[in-house]
Amino acid sequence: MMTYLGYVFTVVKKDLLYEVRSKEIVLSILVFSLLSIVTFNFAFDPTPRIIALVVPGILWVSLSFGAILGFNRAFSLENETDGFAGTLMTPITKDALFLAKSLSNFIFLVAAEIFLIPVIIAFFDVKIDLMTLLCISFLTLLGLSFVGCVFGSLSVNTRASEVMLPVLFIPVIIPLLLGATQSTQTMLVGGGLQESSNWIGLMAVFDITYLIVGAFCFSLLVSE
Amino acid sequence: MVQPHITGAVPILRATRIVKSFGRTRILNQLDVSLHPHMITVLRGDNGSGKTTLLSILSLNLTPDFGIVEMPCLGADQNKNNIRSRIGLVAHSPYLYGKLTVRENLRYFGKLQGVRFLDDVIDTSVKSLGIEDRLNVRVDTLSHGLRKRVSIVRAVLHDPDILLLDEPDSGLDSKSIGMLEDLIDGFSKAGKSILITTHGNLLHFKDEPVSVFLQQGRLAVTS
Numbered sequence: 001m002m003t004y005l006g007y008v009f010t011v012v013k014k015d016l017l018y019e020v021r022s023k024e025i026v027l028s029i030l031v032f033s034l035l036s037i038v039t040f041n042f043a044f045d046p047t048p049r050i051i052a053l054v055v056p057g058i059l060w061v062s063l064s065f066g067a068i069l070g071f072n073r074a075f076s077l078e079n080e081t082d083g084f085a086g087t088l089m090t091p092i093t094k095d096a097l098f099l100a101k102s103l104s105n106f107i108f109l110v111a112a113e114i115f116l117i118p119v120i121i122a123f124f125d126v127k128i129d130l131m132t133l134l135c136i137s138f139l140t141l142l143g144l145s146f147v148g149c150v151f152g153s154l155s156v157n158t159r160a161s162e163v164m165l166p167v168l169f170i171p172v173i174i175p176l177l178l179g180a181t182q183s184t185q186t187m188l189v190g191g192g193l194q195e196s197s198n199w200i201g202l203m204a205v206f207d208i209t210y211l212i213v214g215a216f217c218f219s220l221l222v223s224e
Numbered sequence: 225m226v227q228p229h230i231t232g233a234v235p236i237l238r239a240t241r242i243v244k245s246f247g248r249t250r251i252l253n254q255l256d257v258s259l260h261p262h263m264i265t266v267l268r269g270d271n272g273s274g275k276t277t278l279l280s281i282l283s284l285n286l287t288p289d290f291g292i293v294e295m296p297c298l299g300a301d302q303n304k305n306n307i308r309s310r311i312g313l314v315a316h317s318p319y320l321y322g323k324l325t326v327r328e329n330l331r332y333f334g335k336l337q338g339v340r341f342l343d344d345v346i347d348t349s350v351k352s353l354g355i356e357d358r359l360n361v362r363v364d365t366l367s368h369g370l371r372k373r374v375s376i377v378r379a380v381l382h383d384p385d386i387l388l389l390d391e392p393d394s395g396l397d398s399k400s401i402g403m404l405e406d407l408i409d410g411f412s413k414a415g416k417s418i419l420i421t422t423h424g425n426l427l428h429f430k431d432e433p434v435s436v437f438l439q440q441g442r443l444a445v446t447s
Contacts, residue, residue: 002338010335014321014328021323083329086319086378089285090336091305 007092011100012107015074019108024077025070029112033066034119041123055124056184060177063113064144068166070108071148074101075156094219098149102214105152106145113137132187139203140180146210147172153221179203234296235260236385236417237282237311242291244277251277252288253441259386259417264408264429267421269438275421276316278438279388282419283313295385309337312379314389318371319378322364326355326374329363330381337382349377353403368395376404380411387411389420393427405429 002010019025040058044050078084087097121128147169155164180203183196193200235258244252251274259265259282269275280286282293284304294302295310313319320329327346334342350356353373363371372395379387387408393401408418409430420427436443 002335007336010332014324014332017328018321018323081322082317082319083321085285085317086333087336089283089308089311089313089319090333091309091338092336093305 004093004096007096008100008103011087011092011097012104015101015104016107018077019104022077025073025105025108026111028073029063029066029070029108030115031066032069033062033112033116036062036065037116037119037123046124051124051126052185052188055120055126055188056181058124059116059120059184060140060180063109063116063141064170064173064177065166066112067105067109067144067148068169070112071105071152071169072155072161072165074105074108075152076161079156088222094222095215097222098215098218099211101153101218102142102145102149102211105148106141109141109144110137113141126188129187129192132193133184135193135200136180136183136187136203139200139207140176143176143203143207143210144173146207146214147176150210150214150217150221153218176203176206179206233260236297237293237295237307239282239293240291242278242281242288242293244274244281244286244288250441252281255291255442257282257443259419261415261417262412262431263417264412264431264433265417265419266427266433266435267419267438267443268423268435269421273438274441275438276390279313279315279390279419279421282386283311283388284308285313297385309382310385312382312384312387314372314376314379314387314392316390316394318363318375320363320371320374323362325360325362326350326366327359329374330378333378334381339382342381345381346377349381352407353377353400369397369400372396373400373403376407380407385416387416387418389418391421391423393422393424401427 037058040054040062044054117128117133120126151165151168151172155161155168158164179199183199186196237259239255239257242252242255242257243250255278257278267275267278277286281288284293284307293307295307298306321332324332330346330350331342334346339345347356350359353376355370355373355377358366358370363374366374372392376392392404396404405427408420411418412429412431434445436445
């Protein structure tokens, strides 16, 4: 019998291989997030005084909206190909499948962010502490993936999934966005993780909560 | 109405008093079915009579409104994943990933099914259905018939005790049907049970199959 992590690894590997072939999910996230950042760049006058205030919001809002497209695409692809139904016929547990799909989406978001950060630096001329940003990004993208995985699987079977996913997703991620923007803002004005420990703690609690609640809800949603 | 039970023998899979409705339409009505070793069951019925619904319930892809599906050989441990790992299902949809090659698909599903010596098993299985030269071809470039053959290989990779085939002859040429018949005969000889839904008379087996008809939500043995 396969181990729990063996199941997770197998599904993640398949998702990555599929994405390498199709390039649909990362491209969806990246193109939309890039367009948002470019639009924000024109909408705001990026004076040094307001950069630290608006850049965190621009980064995380753009990435979150891009992520919605990515989640939608990820689950639509699974439905279109029917491979997901085939996966559900195997002995993989639903919570292992949830973890695997969340990890795959997390990797897609990380890939998109790797391209977005240099763009943010180039457009807004901000100084970034890489280690601090890594920690903030890890918690934020993980949380987005857990929530996106639950609502992606829920909305994909509804008639207006493109509308349903943002309607469900955005209100839920507000605490996460708040934590991400506040801690990124602290980083941009020269602070470290210590100064934004409360926000980091909030994001960590959010992630743990949605890992547990998400796995439970996902199991119910995909059971038929 | 007569139910296809063979009394006295222990079935591999047993479904008892299955009821399933869609809206106000009752598709399956207090249906009992037992699948025994060495038994090939051919299930016929009109369009919309509930053949695919029954297969979905037996493969645990659909929960009935009432009734249970169990494997007596598992005793008290009637874990759904345990039962699933002993069932192979070929449905209308191939349940494959189009952008992956045949080998990548089979490796993926084989790994999830916990198949040991997977590459050897894949090589042997694809030969039995004549698709060994398509292993490195992407599934979305294959014809309907070839996808069906890959789907059959996917379903038998883990050597299931029960093989459920939903109109497996659709889209297959006469050569492929011959290979499928050999595969099913081999499964039956090995003590497994096979349930096939079909409309036609294209499939012929060495052992006489039990022929059942699904009508008004119940099964009737016709031969």
